[in-house]
Amino acid sequence: MITVNQNFYSSNFLDRVSHLRNDMEWLAEQMSDATSRLLPVWQQHNMVISGETVSAATLEVQHCEALCSEDAEPILLGLVDGTAYFTLDVSHIPDPHEHELLGAAGQFEDLRKVGPYVGRDEGSLLAYARGINYWHQRHRFCGVCGAPTRSEAAGHQRRCTNGACNASHFPRTDVACIMLVHDEDRIIMGKAPRFQGRMQSVLAGFLEPGETLEDCVAREVFEEVGVRVTDVKYQHSQPWPFPASLMVGFRARAIDTNITIDEKELLSAEWLSRSDLKAITTDSPVQLPRPDSIARRLIEEWLAED
Numbered sequence: 001m002i003t004v005n006q007n008f009y010s011s012n013f014l015d016r017v018s019h020l021r022n023d024m025e026w027l028a029e030q031m032s033d034a035t036s037r038l039l040p041v042w043q044q045h046n047m048v049i050s051g052e053t054v055s056a057a058t059l060e061v062q063h064c065e066a067l068c069s070e071d072a073e074p075i076l077l078g079l080v081d082g083t084a085y086f087t088l089d090v091s092h093i094p095d096p097h098e099h100e101l102l103g104a105a106g107q108f109e110d111l112r113k114v115g116p117y118v119g120r121d122e123g124s125l126l127a128y129a130r131g132i133n134y135w136h137q138r139h140r141f142c143g144v145c146g147a148p149t150r151s152e153a154a155g156h157q158r159r160c161t162n163g164a165c166n167a168s169h170f171p172r173t174d175v176a177c178i179m180l181v182h183d184e185d186r187i188i189m190g191k192a193p194r195f196q197g198r199m200q201s202v203l204a205g206f207l208e209p210g211e212t213l214e215d216c217v218a219r220e221v222f223e224e225v226g227v228r229v230t231d232v233k234y235q236h237s238q239p240w241p242f243p244a245s246l247m248v249g250f251r252a253r254a255i256d257t258n259i260t261i262d263e264k265e266l267l268s269a270e271w272l273s274r275s276d277l278k279a280i281t282t283d284s285p286v287q288l289p290r291p292d293s294i295a296r297r298l299i300e301e302w303l304a305e306d
């Protein structure tokens, strides 16, 4: 049974008001409303207040003017219970912790590190802010003609400033498949070189042009561990803005079970049973993926079916 819980970093509680993004009068009202909030992002780091837990630090949106640069305009994220949330890239400020306003409001942290300590809704807003600022940073110039682009639609589009070209560019998300490969009472857990410490996880890889998601699952599993799969079934998905992915979660049943790893992709991979996985403690040689990840949820849902 798939639960209806949302994955971490999904912001379905946010009203994205796409019909209002070009309404200049409405936007001006939100920008002058003292209750509207601003989430600054500095070089992919979010402003937070961190202690035992971590919470999002926000500013009144009126501070935008003092913090804007030539390259960064406020981006509307949407409404939460009627309150408008904006984000602004403040990467041009040399050290935000020394900045009079920003330094007093919070610390800039990498959500990739602090994510597991942030509440779900706040984590989602921080993730969204980080992801959309990253896209703007990487699309300052037109991919068609090379001219500068400008932000439009309250930050949800960029347009080429070369009138003869006039190309529109929209925020992009890279699709990655992540799959729990099972064979009766065991699943494949692998260790990629980028994984920290003793962590192991289910397999994953990026979708290529011309592939279906199911094709991608089968190809990635075969490439990484030499195992053929069938019964590829969608489970749920997760925005993963590190830097710009959507993780699409699947289960797949192994047809053959001999593991031959691709040493460029993985350091190791092995079949682990439910009892192996349930016996994991903080001292074990294998650790599960972080609790805010879809990988962890795919594993825990499968374990719960015992």
Ligand SMILES: [Zn+2]
Pocket (backbone or CB within 6 Å): 142, 143, 144, 145, 146, 147, 160, 161, 162, 165, 166, 167
């Ligand atoms: Zn252009």
